[in-house]
Amino acid sequence: MNPSIPNLTAEMISLLSNIRESASTASTLESLQQSIVETIAHNLTHCNWTGFYMLDPDDDQALILGPYIGVPTPHVRIPITEGICGAAAASGKTVIVDDVNADPRYLSCSVQTKSEIVVPIYARGKVVGEIDIDSHSPAAFTQADRNFLEQAARIVGAYIESRSVKLL
Numbered sequence: 653m654n655p656s657i658p659n660l661t662a663e664m665i666s667l668l669s670n671i672r673e674s675a676s677t678a679s680t681l682e683s684l685q686q687s688i689v690e691t692i693a694h695n696l697t698h699c700n701w702t703g704f705y706m707l708d709p710d711d712d713q714a715l716i717l718g719p720y721i722g723v724p725t726p727h728v729r730i731p732i733t734e735g736i737c738g739a740a741a742a743s744g745k746t747v748i749v750d751d752v753n754a755d756p757r758y759l760s761c762s763v764q765t766k767s768e769i770v771v772p773i774y775a776r777g778k779v780v781g782e783i784d785i786d787s788h789s790p791a792a793f794t795q796a797d798r799n800f801l802e803q804a805a806r807i808v809g810a811y812i813e814s815r816s817v818k819l820l
Contacts, residue, residue, distance in 0.1 A: 657803055659796040667691055668803050675811045684811055685719040688804060692785065693721040698792045699785045701761070704808075705730060705737050706773075706781035715741055715781070722786070725761045735759035737784055740770035744779050746798055750791035761786065769793040771801040775812035783808075 660668075671688055678684035689702045703720025708729070715737055717728040732738040736757050740747040747770045752758040758768070765786040773781040783801055787793065 657799050659794070659799050661796060663695065664796060664800040667695055668800065668807075671804055671807050675807050678811065681808075681812060681815070682719060684808065688783075688808070689719050689721045692804075696797075698787050698789055700764070700788045701725070701784075701786040703784050704773075704781055705741075705784055707732075707741065707779070718781070723762055727759055727761060730759065736768055737770050737782060740772050740782050741779055744772050744774075746771045746802060748793050748798065750793075752786075764788045766790040767792045769797060769801060771798070771805045773805045773808050773812075775809040780809070780812060 670691055674687040674691070675684055678687065685704045689704070692699050692702045701720065701722030703722065704718035705715035706718050708714045708716045713732050715730045715732060717725065727735070730737050732741045736747050736749055736752075736755065736759070739757055749755045749758065749768045752765055752768055765788065767787045767790055769785050771783045772779045773783065783805055785793070785801070
């Protein structure tokens with residue numbers, strides 16, 4: 653295991669390597685995000701909806717849906733004052749909810765969703781978006797998932813910074 657990133661499985665370490673490789677070759681932020689959601693959705697079977705929300709460049713108080721894999725969601729725009737996604741963007745901290753039905757912040761997308769993790773993406777010192785993952789299993793997300801997704805978010809943030817991607 654990688655001692656600098658505790659609790660990761662060998663599979664997660666391999667997936668992070670794939671994500672880093674994608675970041676080195678992606679021509680656009682959207683293509684990198686698409687590659688990441690595909691990597692997660694096809695390899696981590698407890699992740700049933702995987703997507704990105706990015707701050708709206710015209711309204712930093714709203715998140716807009718980016719690339720995702722899963723059932724379509726009615727939540728294509730989320731105010732940062734609403735939902736678990738909004739809470740993660742507003743606080744700048746990872747939010748893990750073991751039982752979405754017990755959390756009043758949850759914006760229902762699917763009756764099958766039981767748990768959720770949302771990880772902020774930072775670039776140039778501020779939150780610019782997030783990775784959002786739902787699971788059909790309660791309490792699906794572990795410390796290893798958190799560490800893995802926080803590393804993936806750092807890769808996206810570094811990509812944004814290195815390519816001078818204009819977001820806000």
